[in-house]
Amino acid sequence: MVRLNDELSSTTAYLHDLESTNQSQQNLSPFTKIKGRSPVLKDAINLANKVSKTDAPVLITGESGVGKELFAEGIHNAGKRSNHPFVAINCGAIPTALFESELFGYEQGAFTGAIKGGKKGKFDAAKGGTIFLDEIGEMPLELQVKLLRVLQEKHYYRVSGNEAIPTDVRIIAATNRDLEKMIDEGSFREDLYYRLNVISISIPPLRDRIEDIPELIQLFLKEFSLKYTMPIPRIDPEVMYTFLQHPWQGNIRQLRNMIERMIILASDNEVMKPHHLPKNFVKENNPPTLNIHFEEIKKRNGQGEDEIQYALQKTFGNKAAAAKLLGISRATLYNKLKKYDLKLD
Missing domain, CATH: 1.10.8.60 (Helicase, Ruva Protein; domain 3)
Structure with a gap:
């Protein structure tokens, strides 16, 4: 039987899919979910911990499967917005036609099939907390413009709505794409990139x-x-x-x-x-x-x-x-x- 050394055998069994049962344990670090002791991983965690104390936008980069969402959750849980919602959005999984209504919500009668009384969007759901825009590189250009406008003006409109709703969220984005290369190719807006990339955290591959x-x-x-x-x-x-x-x-x-x-x-x-x-x-x-x-x-x-x-x-x-x-x-x-x-x- 393979026996790892004492340091390994003493690690906690704080399991990824069982985190909800342990949330009441106040002594756990917000980054406990992220497992590993390598220097490159520790550097990334230390940077994430520093960034968590601010409201600055964060861009998390790394290959698929490295744990970018775990870092986003850690930043949220270590920050002053931790008592408010953390809302994750996979930008590559929402159809273009529905993306704006998913993010910002819609008013009654906005389109065929709209719920009576309208519907709140992800920005409403995350009020006071954090929105995690996963796979931001998959967002279509026309929607990048609308997101940029919200980040600049700090308010948004529901689809078919006339009332400006103030934003009160922290933005964390993540991607496994080379956004700078996408900018050169014309598939990602440079101004949005600099809005999101105030602090960049690179997650090392396994x-x-x-x-x-x-x-x-x-x-x-x-x-x-x-x-x-x-x-x-x-x-x-x-x-x-x-x-x-x-x-x-x-x-x-x-x-x-x-x-x-x-x-x-x-x-x-x-x-x-x-x-x-x-x-x-x-x-x-x-x-x-x-x-x-x-x-x-x-x-x-x-x-x-x-x-x-x-x-x-x-x-x-x-x-x-x-x-x-x-x-x-x-x-x-x-x-x-x-x-x-x-x-x-």
Whole structure:
């Protein structure tokens, strides 16, 4: 059975889909949902925490599946608007014809099929709180103009309405697109970009913080074992090694789905081995993604102290996976640990 080091085993089981049961615990950080201890992730969290103390617009960038909405929620919960609504809008999921009425609402008789008495929009629903505009790069140009006008004038009109309604929301936007490139191509407004991009937070992809993978695996194993009332399966070191090397194009969302699949398909007390992984997943695996720095250490020192320390760091102290990464037996690794007087804290 793969045993992660003491630091990993002591992590809290504060599960993504069970957050509502713990909201009353005041000692939890607003960013508790975001799991990982890598320096690049900590830098992003620290910046988000600083920004949360203000009302400045924030643009969160990063690949699909890195957790942009979790950062937006954290900023909201850490700020002065935390007692008011957090309303998320997927700009790519709302039909263009309905987008304006979804954001700003509409008056009675605005169009065929309109609800009697009209309907409030997302800006009304988020009053005093935060609106999270996810996938802002998917917003059509004609709607970008209307959003820009609301941000500039700080009021909006419902569809078919004549009354100017003051805005009282914080704006956080997110995208996995290159907005500057879209500006050059004429598909995103430059003035809206600068309105939204007062503070920019870049969320690193999972392949740039592989030291967080073991902690995320433990989190998801606990989550789905509870969801499906099944025992937590054991992870073979080769599977852990494969996970650490994988490019994870779908990032944390892909890892989470993989762990859910493993929980569903696992038999009682079964050890999860490479043959349990989907064939296409194994084909996608790319050994060089682990880290170029590691290859440089190997060339310089062979199986020296630096290489061993780096392997242990990248496998989160997992000796079996570290030995696999180094291409040596566990017995050889233990001998080298003794030789160099290396100990895990």
